[in-house]
Amino acid sequence: NAGVTQTPKFQVLKTGQSMTxxxxxxxxxxxxxxxxxxxxxxxxxxHYSVGAGITDQGEVPNxxxxxxxxxxxxxxxxxxxxxxxxxxxxxxxSSRKGAGEQFFGPGTRLxxx
Amino acid sequence: xxxxxxxxxxxxxxxxxFITINCSYSVGxxxxxxxxxxxxxxxxxxxxxxxxxxxxxxxxxxxxxxxKHSSLHIxxxxxxxxxxxxxxxxxxxxxxIFGTGTRLQVFP
Numbered sequence: 001n002a003g004v005t006q007t008p009k010f011q012v013l014k015t016g017q018s019m020t021x022x023x024x025x026x027x028x029x030x031x032x033x034x035x036x037x038x039x040x041x042x043x044x045x046x047h048y049s050v051g052a053g054i055t056d057q058g059e060v061p062n063x064x065x066x067x068x069x070x071x072x073x074x075x076x077x078x079x080x081x082x083x084x085x086x087x088x089x090x091x092x093x094s095s096r097k098g099a100g101e102q103f104f105g106p107g108t109r110l111x112x113x
Numbered sequence: 114x115x116x117x118x119x120x121x122x123x124x125x126x127x128x129x130x131f132i133t134i135n136c137s138y139s140v141g142x143x144x145x146x147x148x149x150x151x152x153x154x155x156x157x158x159x160x161x162x163x164x165x166x167x168x169x170x171x172x173x174x175x176x177x178x179x180x181k182h183s184s185l186h187i188x189x190x191x192x193x194x195x196x197x198x199x200x201x202x203x204x205x206x207x208x209x210i211f212g213t214g215t216r217l218q219v220f221p
Contacts, residue, residue, distance in 0.1 A: 041213060042199070043201075043211040044211075045209070092156075101161055102158050102209070104148075104157070106153075106155050107155065107156075
């Protein structure tokens, strides 16, 4: 099993550009989530999904969109990048909503100029 | 005040020392996670516990639900234990709330 994979590992964007961060898992997990990690702060939940076709907002959803068309994939879209979105982004999955062991992807380091 | 507080924020140790990292929380929880983040950035789950104590190799995690406190112990520390250790709690709404982490450096 590859576990949770994320692409790209690094990305630099200009303000106003859009892009999609990819996340995939091969463990047949129902629950997937996106977090951002900023210096001096704990991981913060952006969006999550409890199954294919179902998504919901987390703590800091503004400026991001998600979709869950399959169990495996959970892409995160930045609609119009802003410098405040400079962060490290982690995708995670678990077999039950927040309840099971969390499996994290390797992270994407995003810089918005 | 953060709902999950970790102490210390930074910790240095000599190889072989016994290490304790503390986590206090202020919300009702159904489970607590300890995670490890290496300098490369990847995050791995160490423990998930809702009561008592768990042990895995040189790592021991304990939780006291009444006192809303958990500790992560590392026995016979080694330089490869150098990492950021993160405490996260699962709240009553099933949301995970993360602490800001404890940065541990173990020197040979």
